[in-house]
Amino acid sequence: MDLMNILTSKSFILLVAVSSAIFYTQKWLLFTTVGVIAFIISEQRYKLIIVAIKTLPRDISVVISYSQYMFKIRTWEWKGWTTAQVLLENVKKNPDKCAFIHQDSKWTFQQVEDYSNQVAHFFKSQGYKRGDAVALFSESCPQYICLWVGLSKIGVATAFINTNQRQSILTHSIKIVDCKAVIVGTELSPYYAEISSTLPNLKVYTFGSNNKTNKILPDSINLDDEIPKSSKEPLPEEIAASRMTDKFAYIYTSGTTGLPKAAVMTHCRFMFMAVSTHKVLHIKENDVVYNPLPLYHTAGGLLGVGQALLCGATVVIRSKFSASNFWLDCIKYNCTVAQYIGEMCRYLLALPEKPEERQHMLRLMIGNGLRPQIWAQFVKRFNIKQIGEFYGATEGNANLLNGYNKMGAVGYIPWFAVPFYPVTLIKVDSETNEPIRGEDGLCIRCKPGEPGILVGEIKESNASSHFNGYADKKASEKKIIHNVFKEGDKFFNSGDLLMRDEYGYYYFKDRTGDTFRWRGENVATSEVEAVISNVVGLKDAVVYGVEIPNIEGKAGMAAIVDEEKKLNITHLQDGIKNSLPSYARPLFLRVIEHVPLTATFKLKKLDLQLDGYDPSKISDPLYFMDPHKGQYVPLTKELYQEIIAGKRRL
DSSP, X not given: OOHHHHHTSHHHHHHHHHHHHHHTTTOHHHHHHHHHHHHHHHHTOHHHHHXXXXXXXHXXXXXXXXXXXXXXXXXXXXXXXXXXXXXXXXXXXXXXXXXXXXXXXXXXXXXXXXXXXXXXXXXXXXXXXXXXXXXXXXXXXXXXXXXXXXXXXXXXXXXXXXXXXXXXXXXXXXXXXXXXXXXXXXXXXXXXXXXXXXXXXXXXXXXXXXXXXXXXSTTSEEHHHHGGGSOOSOOHHHHHTOOTTSEEEEEEOOOSSSSOOEEEEEHHHHHHHHHHHHHHTTOOTTOEEEEOSOTTSHIIIIIIHHHHHTTOOEEEEXXXXXXXXXXXXXHHTTOSEEEEEHHHXXXXXXXXXXXXXXXXXXXXXXXXXXXXXXXXXXXXXXXXXXXXXXXXXXXXXXXXXXXXXXXXXXXXXXXXXXTTSOEEEEOBOTTTOOBOBOTTSOBOBOOTTOOEEEEEEXXXXXXXXXXXXXXXXXXXXXXXXXXXXXXXXXXXXXXXXXXXXXXXXXXXXXXXXXXXXXXXXXXXXXXXXXXXXXXXXXXXXXXXXXXXXXXXXXEEEEEEEOTTSOOXXXXXXXHXXXXXXXXGSOSEEEEESSOOBOTTSOBOHHHHHHHXXXXXXXXXXXXXXXXXXXXXXXXXXXXXXXXXXXXXXX
């Protein structure tokens, strides 16, 4: 029985009731003390008292931070404000303060307000109205932010298109939300030109540094010419018509499995995300936040940008991440906070050491995906005082934040916060990934140390527990689990396996689709990937399960990027043997030269998984762990036939 079970147990409820009654008889001290001692002894929960004492400073801070950001958001909700009104407050407070820095240009809060108003007036004059959607296909820059903010002021939702999308996937992303127009940065206009014939009725607008000489999209409207002609005056009636729960953006999933899905983003969700991070991690208005993440991504485009729009800090935008320029940029712009995605940390560690990497002023780095295996090495080498690791899905309501520098943790939930923030772990079948239900037909909570799927209760009465889902309603319904802890309740299914310790800290384990079973054991691909990446000098590596005919479960296979063709198979083999149990060691290896990455620097696992390990179909070098020799050997066509025919002992 863990803490949550105790809090809901009949004995605990009875204790509270009896103690309360005794309290009002004026003899409460003696009887309550006796009652508490009896409860502890009967339940043998001495450890809970120790945990409560150890986590008291943290939990007091949680209450303070939670109260601060909830008060702020509730105040905005009471006033009926959306992003536009909050931005205007920051403009009134510090009109000449720098909101965004990009290369050598600086945009003050007043400039952001003025330009976004011009955007709103222009698109209103073009006939766009509340409920419409417009696609934005551009690299990161201050105009990108002003465009979607301006569109939101007239109730138009912006589809943040991934700049890496091409051909049919790009067409799919624009069509899936029924966009009425597309805004294209001129640096990406050749890629849009490739699909323009598939979207003949879509109006096209362009902007960018070389826009006046752009001939690739001859029928497009040049925003650099048109927007400056529009009024800078606010649009109070249009802005007042918006609500906190209105959608203002669509943000796409990475597409590691199938076509990207468009997640709905509301003003309320944006506010919770940015303001909670601001308060819990104690970011200040005088902080300068380095944001090298793409603006079409939730972390960079909302959490990072929100530190300026909603919280009044200054944000430095970089069009594309550069490992070699990361620390130089932080020094150049006097950054005190920086954002990351886990793979970026690995790229930074892979670079030769330079003095600049410790001459920065960073006190905090915020992000997700920093692997526990390199966490300590990263903070020590680069002198990072605090890591604000978080966990969250763009479309979900089950989000976590590690505000207390707990190494390896992706967040925490104090025991007393569960009623207010109903996020927890439930047991699932390791093969089907379906929730395990008890005799009563309800799901089973995980105990500390047990891995399970993270779920968050969907409550329409609580804005922080809303599930906005995707543009595709069927896809949204697939993410909901019904009748979890009682008949009629609904929970968002994150699809990710996490583990909680006794102190309330949560740790990421793997994605349910990435975990596979081999030799009766569950293999977490993220753990194997981390080991292999460390062995081969922090190169990209992805692990997945592949089927072998007439063999139960899936065998492990690893694809390793080796652009310079310097991979030492013997060294890799020894490292795998020394670091992984036999069942977790990949049976097959594939050495690839090119890096098929998603927007968040993850290898496209599904494509590799579908390729399998057939040497007649794959030109890349393939290897097989020969159980007789205890080493990796080249996977030939003859050896492949022996394996699938069952003639090789595995």
